[in-house]
Amino acid sequence: MDMKNAKISELRKLLDEKKVSAAELCKECFDNIKANDDTYKCYITLTEELAYEQAEKAQKKINESKASALTGIPMAIKDNICTDGVKTTCASKMLEDFVPPYNATVMEKLNSENIVMLGKTSMDEFAMGGSTQTSAFAKTKNPFDSERVPGGSSGGSAAAVSAGFCAAALGSDTGGSIRQPAAFCGITGMKPTYGRVSRYGLVAFASSLDQIGPMARSAEDCGIILNSICGFDIHDGTSARNEVPDFTAKIGKDIKGMKIALPKEFFDKGIDEEISGAVMKAAETYKSMGAEIIECSMPSLKYAVPAYYLIACAEACSNLSRYDGIKYGHRSEIGDSYEELIMHSRAEGFGEEVKRRILLGNYALSSGYYDAYYGKAMALKQLIREEYAAIFEKCDIILTPTTPTTAYRCDENISDPVKMYQADICTVTVNIAGLPAVSTPCGYDAKGLPVGMSVIGRQFDEQTVIQAADAFEKTFTRVSPKL
């Protein structure tokens, strides 16, 4: 079996039947990483020694027939998720030497299943970007074309899964940061419902929008990982007490009669025809399976990007105020006074995009501008939620493109923040409304680059989202990148 492209369920079988050991799987990943990661730069930190120790413990559990779904599975973790004793940089000079003294709740949960953590993956600095080119340490490249971006901000995780440098990964999604890189790299990525997964130990960007989620080679794999990482957490007051089902339980069930809505604004000008065409073709596939396709409208979409950026940056400028160079993080050599030390530490530690977002957040919250910007953005948040609720009265899932274009060249867009922000148009409303969504590949453009579509569900209905994405995946032939 080609283990580089194997799904978790396939690896589980191989591990449990002792056809491969956890250490062998781990070695296969590190061999691939060592041979190719100089080109693709997926990882900021590799944890090889720790990985082999974890593989040994996992193997013991497997040998005792006590393995759970993720025991011995080699995984990569986005570098904004705190890992006790392992550097967590957020791809920022500000946290270049930061070693968390605790684990994020998701890490506690994954470790309790004895995963094998291979390392920490690159990302846009503090998750602010959609290209992974704002990383201070590893500007990740797309495995389908090393001249192109992998997307972001979870670009390192997406590229690592796509390139076979791990079996699956964790990412985080504030405005599309799991789904967009998943689309660019030809993998499956899931943003769970807001509150489904604890954010404790996730370095905060915009707390009302951030959510940790799985990135893998299938919707089923995403469900398997979500089963492990979800649930109420006393350390996160926004984590949900809702019942936790088996997220893979509806996989394979007939989707005949399922109502799928296509909001027309997501297929308007601004979306590449190759992309809208591929998503419409996927809708036809669903129709041939017995699903009912419904056209619908989301008029507020035209205001979604500014509303998202105003809310996200307002929260970010508050969240990032903790970086003062004193408690932890980069500390400047310049500054005789407390105030000067903080200002120089922040100026040296943060990159350009992070600083821009702090400026925008402060602008939105400033006296005289608050109602016109932050207040209006919060009103739009309510409107977007209402429009989604109205659409979900008539359908079970919503189908949209994940991105307006396929992966662009590394030298494109980067110097134009407005162009970068507008590229988030297809993903931000899902975060604003707190909904679950999966991005899965549905085609390839003329250059052979992956096209992603998003399956969006009702709050806490990840089961149906995974069911629908899996049903399509079973009809679709994926292409693996040639490294």
Place this chain on the structure above:
Amino acid sequence: MDLEMVKYLADLGKLYFTDEELEENSRHMTSIVELMDTIKEIDITYDPLKDNKNVYLPDLRKDNCEPSMETEKVLKNAVNRNNCFVVPKVVE
């Protein structure tokens, strides 16, 4: 956005900028605010009564003293001395 406003926002954000950086940010912020201004077209008002449905006050723990992270661990990522964070002198 004029330089004065960028300087004001930088001060609020505790960010030091050189003159060149202030000018570059003024240029970028002008086009970013133009994008943000599109929301002024729509006439809607935020209704606070519609939000905060998911805050469960009974979930808050009692205000009792509980074990927390050890001081040594808390200080591990900081310049520290005698179990304290070290800061520049703030009193004369």
